[in-house]
Amino acid sequence: MIDLATVQAITAKELRDALRNRWFVVFTVAFAGIALALSTMVRPTGTFTHALSYTRTAASLVNLVLLFVPLIGLTLGSANLASDRETGALTYLLSQPVSRVEVLLGKYFGLAGALLATLTLGFGAAGLALALQGVAQETGSYLMTVLLAYLLALAMLSLGFLLSSVAKKTTTALGGALFLWLFLVFIGDLGIMGTSVTMKFPIEGVFFVTAINPLQMFKIASILSIQANLEVLGPAGLYATDQFGALLLPLLLVGLLLWIVLPLLAAATTFSRQEKFTYREARS
């Protein structure tokens, strides 16, 4: 039985820790600054007017989110349990009347809160800047992009926690997080492109393999919410629109939710079942 008061206490502590974390503050300021800059710089091509829009700002922020959010989500998540384990703080925490699942959930929710606050600040600053300049149309697609960014951040945090529950050392966890980030952002895409060309993958195969990647799920869902079709993605995009129609966006949302829940469940299972101390640690 999970005690919510315990989870809440650990969540509050993690949230406070994250807000005191120098790197996290730097990321928050950088993300908000870039988002704000994009909101004021992006305008329709070939015009010299200040015809700004939420849609264009959202489209620009999608690329920013694709690069930064997985990095911070994965590293924050992966460093958390592993670093506490390495310093011995985790042993002390677990010697209190708490369960392992409560500890994991408390830590997850705390970091999730901090991460979502960062995104809210960045998107909020950009949105506010647009609103102050009189832009009022297409706020729906902008808010949808924000929601999708939230889901992506939580999915990356879940993956980070899964790494953290397995890794014994912080450096191992961080190394794993960086590799996963590289794989999801760059290597995965290039690999799929190369394999599909050389192996002559059918178009549906290319789409499914691509869409398994949570980053691609976020990207496709964002593009859909911004311009209602996937022409920009080429044949695979056209195939997806044709095959799934209006169901595509809900399916992608469910996919992102699964990327949040499944790694977190796996992390909770691993963390609860693993032997708490190695023999070397237990030698008195």
Added chain:
Amino acid sequence: MITATNLTKRYGRVTALDNVSFTITAGEAVALWGANGAGKTTTLRCLLGVQGFEGHLTINGIDVHTQGKAARAAIGYVPQETVFYDMSVLETLHFYARLKKTDSGRANAVLEQVALVEHCAKRVNMLSGGMKQRLALAVALLADPPVLVLDEPTANLDVKAQRDFIHTIQQLNQSGKTIVFSSHRLDEVIALGSRVLVLSDGRLSLECPPHELATKLGLHRWLRIWVPAHHKENTLKVLESQGYAIMPNGRSVYVQVNLGGKIAPLRSLELANIPIEDFDLLDGDLALKEENHD
């Protein structure tokens, strides 16, 4: 009351605890004694229910195996070296009070109990080792648990901090708390314990009152005495004539003493008008280690 029956813990092929059984009654202060790897810390971690084990273990009737959380609620734990999160002393106590489901108002009471009131606003990483250990004790006392489990609590403390800490634990034991602690230090075991469980290679090899431990295990201590260089020869003669086993070492001399006779060699030297520059008391194995370093 704590009851352990056939407590066994394996790490792969290594058996850290092998069918250890013991009973500790309420209000006792029981020391776990043993060399490194004997199974002291493993036993304490089994008591806390933070690692799996075979056998049966209950604390105040609570099965540690199946109700680890409830068992931990009955225990206040002080590790050898506590790693706290980056918070102030008061914030730390409030955080652990929430985990222990205790009124955060208890924080002030335990701060007074461990004499940390004036440091309550300090960040934990600004505290000395002794203060951190007192804070760990304060955290352990937050929910006023009936059992205190201490894992070599004074190992990293200076002499004065050790003395103060032991005094506080003695008072807690006198107030009715059951104390289970592991230690390498004979003086600590004698000062605190009412009974000693000796662990050897994961097995319970001996159970005795603390004052019998030295005799039963053939333990001795070394008194290291520093004398001026020109008194060294005379010092050795005096001590040898008194029948002491001695080991000259540079400007100092190691003298093997029994627990009740630590002062006697110093008195002998004083009577022989040999000035003593300094002295130190060391466990047997520690003295030999120092000898090797020198």
